[in-house]
Amino acid sequence: MKVVISGSFRKHLQGILKLKKELEERGIEVIKPDRIKKINNIDNPDFVKFEGEENIHPWILEREYFNAIVKCDAHIIYN
Numbered sequence: 001m002k003v004v005i006s007g008s009f010r011k012h013l014q015g016i017l018k019l020k021k022e023l024e025e026r027g028i029e030v031i032k033p034d035r036i037k038k039i040n041n042i043d044n045p046d047f048v049k050f051e052g053e054e055n056i057h058p059w060i061l062e063r064e065y066f067n068a069i070v071k072c073d074a075h076i077i078y079n
Contacts, residue, residue: 004032004068007078009048013038016078032068 003023005016020030035050047058069075 001074002029002031002072003074003076004065004072005030005076005078006032006065006069009033009038010046012078013048019076019078031072032065 005019005023007016009016016033017036020033020036023030033050035052037051039049039051039054041047041049044058049056049058049061053061
């Protein structure tokens with residue numbers, strides 16, 4: 001099973017990452033978020049970026065998320 005976890009990374013990142021870890025420990029593939037180490041996004045502090053996404057435009061990152069949602073078996077909204 002492939003899942004995507006969505007929610008406010010700015011408000012709930014630690015909870016989202018905890019849920020990601022718990023799901024993966026149960027053998028569920030979390031396709032988004034696919035990274036766990038947050039970086040300091042100086043250009044736009046309200047938009048959370050992860051290590052490896054430093055030079056990727058937010059629009060492209062959002063498009064990747066939308067594409068993952070289309071391909072997943074379940075979409076979890078963390079609030």
